[in-house]
Amino acid sequence: MSSIDIKHRRKTFRCDRPKALMFHKNTVFYQTMNKNHNHALNRPNSQSEDKKMLVGYNKGEKEEVFRKMLKETYTLRNGVEIPKLGFGTWQIEEGEDAYNAVKTALEVGYRHIDTAQGYGNEKSVGRAIKDSAVPREEVFVTSKLEAHIKDYEGAKEAFAETLKRLDTDYIDLFIIHAPLPWGEMGKDCDEGNVEAYRALEDIYNAKKARAIGVSNFEVKHLQNILKNNEIVPHVNQIGYFIGIDQSKTIDFCRENDIFVEAYSPLGIGFLLENETVQNIAKKYGKTPAQICIRYLLEKGVSTLPKSVHKNRMIENSEVDFKIVDADMKTLDAIEGDPRRWDEIF
């Protein structure tokens, strides 16, 4: 990890703070995941197509395969299709940085852009989508309600601002960013989450969002919504990558037909230094990043790698290969959160 990377992260930090991510830490990955590692946790449209390896393709065919990979989708409970691979925009600064990154990602072929009110870059994300050659209806746009907004009116007003900033009439997926405001671990926000989610339900019923959901919600937070709201969230976006045990939340989501999106697939980059990941990458003739991303696709979840570099955006999309069961088991056995928060903030 270069010091430039780290400096860039510090400069662009807005939310997704470590304290808020403590839900995912101190868990033991192998406890239940080993049992289940083969299950497709969500519903891939065409799993058999994942099996095709890229070796043996000529350049034109290879590019076609990449475009196909980026266009492949899962299907949410309400029939809405969500691309398997999205493009993350956390820590990409509002302005030219965010504009250029999203415009390039769309040129490369990404069709799912993940932003958030808290990232502060919705305006540039919207401008990049508008200026791109890709029709709006071909881009799946996600944004997130600020974690501290826990009331009905506040959520509706904030959503209206998101539409304005993104310069769009509707959004594909709108989710509550976190069950608690950042840095307020232990606070009881059950009622606030129900109220904020009620606003999302009205937004969905008014067809201003094609799907709604939550992020960073554990089982108890999901149970609260299931008990007190009308619409089961379509999506739960959680921190899920090699070394992190999310089996309880994922099992619960699967039982309730809530689609799981995995964020920070590369462990914010730190996972790429893992020796086991590097060795498996060598074995497959792939990069560590491709192994990390493919691992999540093998688990049947969608994922959202972020990079401001075009070559890495392309690399991260070249994941149309199969990791065999024995290697999945080896990756499953890696334990521990690789993220070094002290170096990030």
Ligand SMILES: NC(=O)c1ccc[n+]([C@@H]2O[C@H](COP(=O)([O-])OP(=O)(O)OC[C@H]3O[C@@H](n4cnc5c(N)ncnc54)[C@H](OP(=O)(O)O)[C@@H]3O)[C@@H](O)[C@H]2O)c1
């Ligand atoms: N809901 C939530 O609370 C939440 C929390 C965190 C993240 N997210 C979403 O998930 C997205 C992805 O997660 P993330 O941004 O935390 O981290 P990530 O995608 O796991 O990793 C991004 C880091 O890895 C580097 N990188 C990317 N591709 C690489 C490659 N092929 N080789 C080497 N380095 C590479 C990037 O650097 P460069 O940019 O310099 O290439 C960046 O430093 C976010 O952007 C956001 O949209 C959501």
